[in-house]
Amino acid sequence: MNPIPPDAVSLNTGISLARLLEVKGEVLALEVMTGEDSLERTVANPDVSSPGLGLAGYTDGFPRGRIQVFGQTEMSYLATLSPEVASRRLEQVLQHDIPALVVTRGLQIPAYFSERAAASGIPVFRTHLITGDFYRLIKPYLEDVLAPTTTVHGSLADVYGVGLLFMGESGIGKSETVLDLVERGHRFVADDLVFVSRRGNDVLLGRGHELQGFHMEIRGIGFVDVASMFGTKATRQQKRVEVVVSLEAWDDAAEYDRTGLNRGVETILGVDLPRVTIPLVPGKNLTVISEVIAMNQLLAYAGLDPSARFQERILQ
Known part of the structure; x- marks a missing residue:
């Protein structure tokens, strides 16, 4: 018996943010803060991460194509920076093919945050879930729907x-x-x-x-x-x-x-x-x-x- 031919394989090119919102929006308690006209953007990477050192200006090896989650730590760090510096740091992060940004814990979203994301055509979501619960709920779904x-x-x-x-x-x-x-x-x-x-x-x-x-x-x-x-x-x-x-x-x-x-x-x-x-x-x-x-x-x-x-x- 020969191996399954490569052309029989579907690598699941992605799921749109609109579909993600339709299927998991209620479970993830997601609300669209900005970018309603960009929900056709596609999520093709099942991994979800937080920007980490990217917000400090170090973006070498920054993972591409992932939904980026901003929790208490990330938003608190940005609050220590001036709006101009924070906006530039965020811009550096957004250059890595990010499908969407998610702010957890129902945290307040600064104006520069929404403006910079809108300028890059990247939707911003907010959820009242804590970061750990958001990861726990979204990752199994993405791994399932995006599995080869x-x-x-x-x-x-x-x-x-x-x-x-x-x-x-x-x-x-x-x-x-x-x-x-x-x-x-x-x-x-x-x-x-x-x-x-x-x-x-x-x-x-x-x-x-x-x-x-x-x-x-x-x-x-x-x-x-x-x-x-x-x-x-x-x-x-x-x-x-x-x-x-x-x-x-x-x-x-x-x-x-x-x-x-x-x-x-x-x-x-x-x-x-x-x-x-x-x-x-x-x-x-x-x-x-x-x-x-x-x-x-x-x-x-x-x-x-x-x-x-x-x-x-x-x-x-």
């Missing part, structure tokens, strides 16, 4: 707490395998089209399409409503993708791993996942094999590798 995302043709299930992503050609049996796993008490996440997003450097989360819900297509039957048939406990909204199970038709000319020492790798959004290839022949019990794959992964998390231990016994 791709779509994968496959089926995703939670098996013993391990996220198994079944991949393979259309009609190979991915949906049927997941349906059988659900019948055995495991949990269904997504079928056919799996949205995968990266959180941090090495965590992939998979979910289904909102319109599809917890429906899956079984050839010869049609659509099956997993939640209605097996109950909500048989479903999950999302799950970390931990192992790729590649289903393929048996090929007499192919060489398949028989020791477990040469497990493959599947790369999705720059994250390497273990890949187990299962060649299909009539009568093979994919459900039990899938459970074994999940349990093997749990052993790997505990630092145990049955294949390596067996090899050591043979070599002794």
